[in-house]
Amino acid sequence: MKTRINPRILERIRKETEGDKAVGDFLEKLIWVEAERSGQWWWKEPYRKLLKDYAEGGASGAY
Amino acid sequence: MPEAPDRIYIDEDDRKLLEKIDGDPEQLFSHDAGRSRKEQFLCFMAFGFRHGVKRPIEGKKDGLFLVKDLRPEDEALINAVAIYDSGSVDVLANISRVYETAEQYARGGMRLLLDSIESSQTGTFEKKLEKELYEIFSNIVDKQSGGVKLGE
Amino acid sequence: MRIERLILSNYRQFRELDIHFATKQDHDLHLFVAPTGTAKTNLVNAINWCLYYQEPHLTADSQLLPIINLKAIEEACDDADQEVKVEIWAKAKKDETIAFVRKGIYRVRSKQPVHQKTEFEVRVTDPKGNTKLLIDEDAHSYVERFVPQRIREFFFFDGERLDSYFREATGDKVRSAIFQISQIDLLDTVSEKLDLVLRELLKEAGKESPSIDATRANLEKAENSRKDCLQKIGECEKQIDMASARIKELRERLVGMPDAQTLEKERQDLGAERKRKEEVLKAKEAQKRDLLFEYATIIPLWLAIEKSTQVIAKKRAEGEIPPTVDKSLLEGILNEKVCKICGRSLDSLAVRHVRDVLEQVTLSSEVAQQLLRMEHPLGMFEDKVKDFEKNISRISKDIGDLKADMGRIEESIKKINTALSGHNTEQIREWNEALNQFEGLRADNQTRLGELKEAQRRVDTEIQRHKAELDREFKKVEKVKKLGKEKVFCAKALDIAQKTKEAILQEMKDKIEYETKRLFLELVWKKESFKDVRIDQKYQISLIHWMGWECLGTVSAGERELLALAFTLALHKVSGFDSPIVIDTPVARLAGESRENFGRVLCQVSKDKQCILLFHDDEYSSNIRKYMDSKAASRSLFRLSQDEKEVKMEVLSNA
Secondary structure: OOOOOOHHHHHHHHHHOOOOHHHHHHHHHHHHHHHHOOOOOOOHHHHHHHHHHHHHOOOOOOO | OOOOOOEEEEEHHHHHHHHHHHOOOOOOOOOOOOOOHHHHHHHHHHHHHHOOOOOOOOOOEEEEEEHHHOOHHHHHHHHHHHHHHHOOHHHHHOHHHHHHHHHHHHHHHHHHHHHHHHHOOOOOHHHHHHHHHHHHHHHHHHHOOOOOOOOO | OEEEEEEEEEEOOEEEEEEEOOOOOOOOEEEEEEOOOOOOHHHHHHHHHHHHOOOOOOOHHHHHOOOEOHHHHHHOOOOEEEEEEEEEEEEOOOOOEEEEEEEEEEEEEOOEEEEEEEEEEEEEEOOOOOEEEEEHHHHHHHHHHHOOHHHHHHOEEEHHHHHHHHHHOOHHHHHHHHHHHOOHHHHHHHHHHHHHHHHHHHHHHHHHOHHHHHHHHHHHHHHHHHHHHHHHHHHHHHHHHHHHHHHHHHHHHHOOOOOHHHHHHHHHHHHHHHHHHHHHHHHHHHHHHHHHHHHHHHHHHHHHHHHHHHHHHHHHHOOOOOOOOOHHHHHHHHHHOEOOOOOOEOOHHHHHHHHHHHHHOOOOHHHHHHHHHHHHHHHHHHHHHHOHHHHHHHHHHHHHHHHHHHHHHHHHHHHHHHHHOOOOHHHHHHHHHHHHHHHHHHHHHHHHHHHHHHHHHHHHHHHHHHHHHHHHHHHHOHHHHHHHHHHHHHHHHHHHHHHHHHHHHHHHHHHHHHHHHHHHHHHOOOHHHEEEEEEOOOOOEEEEEOOOOEOOOOOOHHHHHHHHHHHHHHHHHHHOOOOOEEEEOOOOOOOHHHHHHHHHHHHHHOOOOOEEEEEEOOOOOHHHHHHHOOOOOEEEEEEEOOOOOOEEEEEEEEO
């Protein structure tokens, strides 16, 4: 289920990562992932996978 | 020469006066404040001499203190009073008379002093006394033209 | 999100209450008016109980009563269960309907309710009609999305108490509110996890290269050290803030108060000095009495002393003193006609001779001796009399000086007594001691803060050094190239996340500050009195007088309430949360123009947000009605039933 994210956060991330889309996309992805989860969850593997994908510059970010 | 008395006397009736003086609230003359009977006596004598009031002992004699307690300076004062009173130094040969003169002046002075204390408001007798002494002193200074100059 | 329906069943005075919050075209404004005794505040309590299982606004009377309606208890059979239920039906923006339902079961025994259990659930129905039931942790998470518990005071509140909440709201609380409202906690979570990922990457790289591992370990150590430093800095700053607040409070209390501690010490010292002087005076007075007594024995006898002194001087001049011939010896010789020296009998010539000598001697040796003995004491008396005036004057002056000193001391003591009279000196002393204590605490912490910040700067330099070292090491080792790429990427993302957080917090703070000022100046009637509203870096709110000084501590309760309201509305506007605002007793402390302004502003706010206002009938005055009646989507009145065991609602108007 999609939940609400303060649009200012997403706007600011975009602004800070103007020259580096991959980092911006990566962060936005993480924000959405966190917003849709609550409480304890096994986050490390998804984070590492996303990092690997985005760092190598090839991922669509689909998770 | 008659035998020298061994003590100084007051009139037995004057004991009451002495007790009243002892009750002096300003404690200038009070025996309870530390004045010995001898010191009181000499002061009474001085007062009596100053005002020329002599009263012989009429009633029974009451010993006040022993003569052996008199120091040379005390004897000097008593003798001086006797000399002045008699007009001659020969009075000193009659020690009984010397003491008698002192006792008579003391008797007169005791009454005068008590009257003065009783007639003064509380806290004023000392001032009155001081004033009187200053007056006598001023007269002494004024009279002195040759000889011993006081106040210098 | 807005509340569409509120259903209360056996909740306190509300036996059965079903409120529909219909919308009006422009304004989502709902007014409830309640006379005294109708427990309107329990409507806010009901909302809180349903969402958070708490009733933060219970009156002293209500606290003594069970939560379950008294009539329900009365009508229940013994050992039967009765239910208390509050349901909040809300509509989310995407046409989802959410029902928050809390139910409490009570068994009634001898007319006493005994709690059995409480259940809470959230039912979410999508536009297609599919319903999801959430319980436990999931249900509570949903509540947090609706109105987070930590900041509920900014959404459902008692207008009269808002001022005190606001005053108690330290910078931390305000910052926390902004944090939650702006979802900065999401960024924080992402940052924390990215940091852990980064550390893991470095550890993995460290396994491939001992030098990387060593540098990583040093970096970790330095970062931990920095964390520790920052924590201590935080604590230090907190202590400084706390001490500053207390110092301010104590100084305000001590304004106009005498410095009791100093004055009392001074009085004590003066008392001791007075005692000392009294003793000296007593001694001097006794000394003077002794002196007077002594002179009282000598001075009146001056004539006698003088006479005797003169006689003695004459006798000395005449050679009679000291005696050269013993008169009594000669008299003895004459009487016995025998010389007492040689023992010879005296003939008539000798007798005549002795008689002649005797006639010349006028003074007996005894008298002469007496006169001689008198000479020295009489001389001493003369000297004493000479010094009479000097001695008496000196001691009289000493006594006079002492009395003057004591007079001055008395005067000073009197002045101190006057200064201290009417004041609770014990209390003032305590305040002064506390003030000194807090000033000391603040100074110590400021010194410590300086040291810690210096330590932080040093450790930051060290961290940069280690990071640069790591970068160099990574480039050297082929095996960790891929990890190196991830490391750089992750570090960048972390950096951006942190920058974003700071930027948003600052932006939010600035916007809230701006909106608070704008709304406050709209609400308050003495607009010219105030120049600015500021929220500082520590999130402390201050109100600036037109003359430039901070005046939050001196404005009226009504003005503080307006500032609190302005801040709350600003939070709502800036946060992006579209949850409703419920205010109980909104204008009790406001009057005249301020009430009108309130009415106007709330009408404006209700264009974008659901506003539910619970007025006491005294509050619902003409200046409120002027703005609100025509714009309100619904107006209702609470009434107490005849038996006073139930509150019923009468709808006055509905859209």
